Amino acid sequence: DAKTTQPTSMDCAEGRAANLPCNHSTISGNEYVYWYRQIHSQGPQYIIHGLKNNETNEMASLIITEDRKSSTLILPHATLRDTAVYYCIVNRAAGNKLTFGGGTRVLVKP
Amino acid sequence: DAEITQSPRHKITETGRQVTLACHQTWNHNNMFWYRQDLGHGLRLIHYSYGVQDTNKGEVSDGYSVSRSNTEDLPLTLESAASSQTSVYFCASSESRENTEAFFGQGTRLTVV
Numbered sequence: 001d002a003k004t005t006q007p008t009s010m011d012c013a014e015g016r017a018a019n020l021p022c023n024h025s026t027i028s029g030n031e032y033v034y035w036y037r038q039i040h041s042q043g044p045q046y047i048i049h050g051l052k053n054n055e056t057n058e059m060a061s062l063i064i065t066e067d068r069k070s071s072t073l074i075l076p077h078a079t080l081r082d083t084a085v086y087y088c089i090v091n092r093a094a095g096n097k098l099t100f101g102g103g104t105r106v107l108v109k110p
Numbered sequence: 111d112a113e114i115t116q117s118p119r120h121k122i123t124e125t126g127r128q129v130t131l132a133c134h135q136t137w138n139h140n141n142m143f144w145y146r147q148d149l150g151h152g153l154r155l156i157h158y159s160y161g162v163q164d165t166n167k168g169e170v171s172d173g174y175s176v177s178r179s180n181t182e183d184l185p186l187t188l189e190s191a192a193s194s195q196t197s198v199y200f201c202a203s204s205e206s207r208e209n210t211e212a213f214f215g216q217g218t219r220l221t222v223v
Binding site for chain 2: 034041042043044045046049087096097098099100101102103
């Protein structure tokens with residue numbers, strides 16, 4: 001699976017959009033981009049995933065660049081409960097074995 | 111509601127003892143996974159299973175074993191616990207091999223003294 005690079009940490013103001021970048025320059029054609037988050041030592045929680053089209057669900061939006069070498073997770077209106085470590089993972093559809101990196105520690109401030 | 115549960119949530123054991131951590135899911139998922147997470151780090155894959163009687167080694171499988179005798183359960187056994195295995199263990203399941211989300215349990219905090 002391709003390796004991902006994320007900023008170590010970032011702050012966000014409550015109520016504002018949080019834009020979390022992820023680089024995956026070695027992604028191959030059959031690999032998906034997944035985002036999970038982990039709130040204070042709980043089990044990771046699935047957020048969203050995509051292949052090449054932008055995706056949106058009730059939690060977030062995923063924007064993938066046309067060359068698929070990077071993506072951005074957007075939390076449209078961050079709340080204090082969105083404080084967590086966010087993991088960007090590139091994964092082939094087959095297998096669902098997830099390789100977690102260090103993630104981005106997001107702190108939402110009042 | 112369907113769910114995935116781990117037990118115990120916390121355990122302290124002595125070096126050299128055999129320990130088994132339980133994972134039970136009620137979604138009837140084919141895929142089940144065990145990860146460990148050390149302080150300040152991401153999760154690492156220990157073992158995984160794609161169905162009954164199927165088990166596979168992950169990135170950090172030494173000292174661990176699993177068995178899959180039914181769809182619902184994937185117990186993780188530490189054959190002879192070592193202090194290096196002090197960690198938080200997460201179990202996960204997913205519906206199939208194809209492009210699906212994984213659901214994680216709440217974790218088991220294991221301390222080996």
